[in-house]
Amino acid sequence: MVKSQQCEKAAVKKGPWSPDEDHKLIAYIQRYGIWNWSQMPKPAGLARSGKSCRLRWVNYLRPDIKRGSFSxxxxxxxxxxxxxxxxxxxxxxxxxxxxxxxxxxxxxxxxxxxxxxxxxxxxxxxxxxxxxxxxxxxxxxxxEAPKASKLETTSTSSSSGPVHGDHNKDQIAEQNICASETFGELQSLWAESHIVRYSEAIFTDPGFTLYNDASNDYWVNLSMQAEIDGI
DNA sequence: AACGACCTCAACCGCCCTGCT
DNA sequence: CAGCAGGGCGGTTGAGGTCGT
The missing domain is CATH 1.10.10.60 (Homeodomain-like)
Known part of the structure; x- marks a missing residue:
């Protein structure tokens, strides 16, 4: 552990995430799922610590995140x-x-x-x-939601099947406000109910099968861009 | 317009817990 | 049982934005 942390420290990037890093992470998770945060950054092409990736995903990139002011x-x-x-x-x-x-x-x-x-x-x-x-x-x-296994909690603590079941759909769909430009696009798409299916498909299917009915979805665009980039 | 004060929030840090060997 | 590794959590920081003068 100590050794791996030291190695990690030598190369890890810190600070704000770039759109490029975002779409690399999204594309990787889309393709392989969340299996080990500390080992994911390298194959994902990211010079970030596993913790940083996890945090970015959990707090910002996860497709079911509500943005905008609190009601x-x-x-x-x-x-x-x-x-x-x-x-x-x-x-x-x-x-x-x-x-x-x-x-x-x-x-x-x-x-x-x-x-x-x-x-x-x-x-x-x-x-x-x-x-x-x-x-x-x-x-x-x-x-509080029933405690899931670590991996489940990581990828789904509020996003996958049982936890994020049907009762969340409407609440997610209600949201259409966003602080950032890019995620404004994303969130406006979440506001449409069909987008909820994205998150369901993504997080219930280990292969993250994407529905293909929202061509201008930022999240999907990021993923596709990452695919193009060969991640 | 310029500047400083204040606010917001993404991100980091370090500790703790859990699971595995 | 002990040690290790990975993940989760809460506290904190600091850059960027906004507001007031």
């Missing part, structure tokens, strides 16, 4: 869940389809923290701050 309902849910769960962002994220822990964490720090402090000065995370105290039952009752 009132989501805001309230975050406040309520934080009250009981504390800073367990991943658990909170599991109850908000399409939202990542990072996004929720950021949103909390930038928007909700002040409000929380103003209204709830004492209670913060009293009950559930220690995650070891969480039983499966408690997690279930709070609405």
């Amino acid at each position: 009132k309902e989501e805001e309230e849910a975050i406040l309520k869940l934080h009250e009981t769960m504390g800073n367990r962002w991943s658990a909170i994220a599991a109850t908000l389809p399409g939202r990542t822990d990072n996004e929720i964490k950021n949103y909390w720090h930038t928007h909700l923290k002040k409000r929380f402090k103003a209204t709830e000065p004492v209670q913060e995370a009293q009950v559930f701050n220690d995650k070891k105290k969480f039983s499966e039952t408690e997690i279930f009752l709070l609405g």
